[in-house]
Amino acid sequence: MNFFLDNRDLLFRFETLDLARAVELREDGYKEAGEFAYAPSDLADARDSYHRVLELAGGIAAEFVAPRAEEVDRLGSQLLDGDVCYPPPLAESLERLRQADLMGMTLPRRYGGLFLPVSVATMVIELISRADASLMNVFGLQDIGETINKFAGPMRAIDAAEIAAAERWAASRSDGQ
Numbered sequence: 636m637n638f639f640l641d642n643r644d645l646l647f648r649f650e651t652l653d654l655a656r657a658v659e660l661r662e663d664g665y666k667e668a669g670e671f672a673y674a675p676s677d678l679a680d681a682r683d684s685y686h687r688v689l690e691l692a693g694g695i696a697a698e699f700v701a702p703r704a705e706e707v708d709r710l711g712s713q714l715l716d717g718d719v720c721y722p723p724p725l726a727e728s729l730e731r732l733r734q735a736d737l738m739g740m741t742l743p744r745r746y747g748g749l750f751l752p753v754s755v756a757t758m759v760i761e762l763i764s765r766a767d768a769s770l771m772n773v774f775g776l777q778d779i780g781e782t783i784n785k786f787a788g789p790m791r792a793i794d795a796a797e798i799a800a801a802e803r804w805a806a807s808r809s810d811g812q
Contacts, residue, residue: 639693657752671744685755692759700728700766741781
């Protein structure tokens with residue numbers, strides 16, 4: 636079973652989606668094709684890659700996520716020692732999506748993302764939603780990473796002194812100061 640391949644509407648939408656301009660802008664002349672093995676080298680390659688991602692997500696949604704959805708709803712999230720903990724089946728589904736490299740799927744490749752266009756990422760989120768709406772609420776929020784990437788500027792290394800200062804500040808707050 637595959638929630639992408641058995642969804643005629645989504646297949647039609649993907650096949651008729653005009654990605655040419657979006658991919659042209661996103662891929663900037665396909666200059667990452669030599670740097671990342673999974674970066675497309677042209678529009679046909681990009682469409683093929685996106686289709687494979689949707690097939691992968693559809694398979695995970697149907698075969699792994701959907702069978703756990705009822706238990707996720709039954710168990711619910713819990714507050715333990717001040718931390719919100721997901722029910723084990725939801726955490727397992729998130730881990731499976733992470734293993735498939737679907738977390739951060741719109742982020743640039745240099746940060747470990749797949750750099751999918753938002754239209755394709757939205758289709759992936761729809762597939763997950765069909766399997767488990769609870770998981771979609773967690774998985775679907777990953778577009779915040781794109782917002783951070785756009786407005787935070789280039790990443791920079793944090794040195795040990797900054798980490799130590801942050802730890803001292805956090806410790807001072809836990810003492811009620």
